[in-house]
Amino acid sequence: MTAPKGEGVGKRSGTGTETGTGTGTRSRTGTGLKDPSIRRSLALFRAFLHEQDDPESCYTLLARDAADQVEAYGAVEGRTVVDVGGGSGYFTEEFRRRGAHAYLFEPDVRELGPKPPRSAVVADGYLLPLADGVADVCFSSNVLEHVADPQTFLSEMVRVTRPDGLIYMAFTNWLSPWGGHEWAPWHYFGAERARARYRRRTGKAAKHTLGENLFAVHIGTTLRQVRARDDVRVVAARSRYWPFLAGAVAKAPGLREFATWNLLLILRRCPP
Numbered sequence: 477m478t479a480p481k482g483e484g485v486g487k488r489s490g491t492g493t494e495t496g497t498g499t500g501t502r503s504r505t506g507t508g509l510k511d512p513s514i515r516r517s518l519a520l521f522r523a524f525l526h527e528q529d530d531p532e533s534c535y536t537l538l539a540r541d542a543a544d545q546v547e548a549y550g551a552v553e554g555r556t557v558v559d560v561g562g563g564s565g566y567f568t569e570e571f572r573r574r575g576a577h578a579y580l581f582e583p584d585v586r587e588l589g590p591k592p593p594r595s596a597v598v599a600d601g602y603l604l605p606l607a608d609g610v611a612d613v614c615f616s617s618n619v620l621e622h623v624a625d626p627q628t629f630l631s632e633m634v635r636v637t638r639p640d641g642l643i644y645m646a647f648t649n650w651l652s653p654w655g656g657h658e659w660a661p662w663h664y665f666g667a668e669r670a671r672a673r674y675r676r677r678t679g680k681a682a683k684h685t686l687g688e689n690l691f692a693v694h695i696g697t698t699l700r701q702v703r704a705r706d707d708v709r710v711v712a713a714r715s716r717y718w719p720f721l722a723g724a725v726a727k728a729p730g731l732r733e734f735a736t737w738n739l740l741l742i743l744r745r746c747p748p
């Protein structure tokens with residue numbers, strides 16, 4: 477996996493402050509929706525409502541949106557993108573559509589589905605079969621809340637990212653209205669009660685069990701842990717989906733746990 481040199485998400489100078497364009501991208505392949513904006517949030521919300529009956533449209537839009545967010549920091553064309561816990565590969569495919577050398581790493585073959593992207597690798601995010609610093613972009617969407625040890629998971633993402641490379645990590649925090657996943661928002665009344673309610677209402681067992689494949693990740697704790705690290709610099713910490721004040725909402729202790737919905741962290745790997 478080699479990445480050509482040039483302009484792109486891999487920022488070459490390690491100094492100074494950095495912001496994304498804040499406007500999303502309006503490329504041929506992107507959503508064409510401004511980020512943040514009410515139009516974009518409504519489009520995503522409508523797509524989420526049809527996640528079960530039309531996953532293709534929902535995840536295609538979400539993948540385009542996430543790729544726009546990455547490309548706010550530079551084009552991925554010709555770059556190496558590692559998608560950790562990428563499920564059935566919508567994000568990997570979208571990065572490839574944009575000319576990236578994108579690779580999917582997913583530990584659960586059931587999540588890969590019937591048509592995974594070519595050369596998908598069955599691998600755990602704790603132990604990626606990759607050399608140090610191979611990725612220009614290390615990407616994970618909605619995986620952190622599914623791992624028991626988020627710090628080790630992040631350390632592995634950092635290890636495979638080259639100095640000055642970009643790390644995109646987004647997750648649904650526990651106290652978000654969607655924190656309980658398929659049993660949300662009843663998780664506010666306790667995980668076990670919410671799971672039992674889900675089974676009663678749908679007649680099937682819930683996919684997620686707290687402490688097994690879903691964990692209570694909090695925004696304040698995560699931010700403190702990430703800021704305490706000396707191998708990454710926080711470039712952005714903001715709500716992934718909010719239509720306005722996306723950065724401000726993630727700064728308000730207490731409130732942010734309920735109002736952020738999904739935290740997007742953009743990190744830069746520090747040079748050694």
Ligand SMILES: C[S@@+](CC[C@H](N)C(=O)[O-])C[C@H]1O[C@@H](n2cnc3c(N)ncnc32)[C@H](O)[C@@H]1O
Pocket residue numbers: 560561562563564581582583584587599600601602616617618619622623
């Ligand atoms: C909610 S899905 C997210 C899939 C995709 N990234 C998305 O945003 O649609 C969570 C994914 O995390 C994966 N996952 C769970 N534990 C993992 C681990 N230790 N390493 C890598 N991926 C993991 C699951 O297999 C699943 O595919």
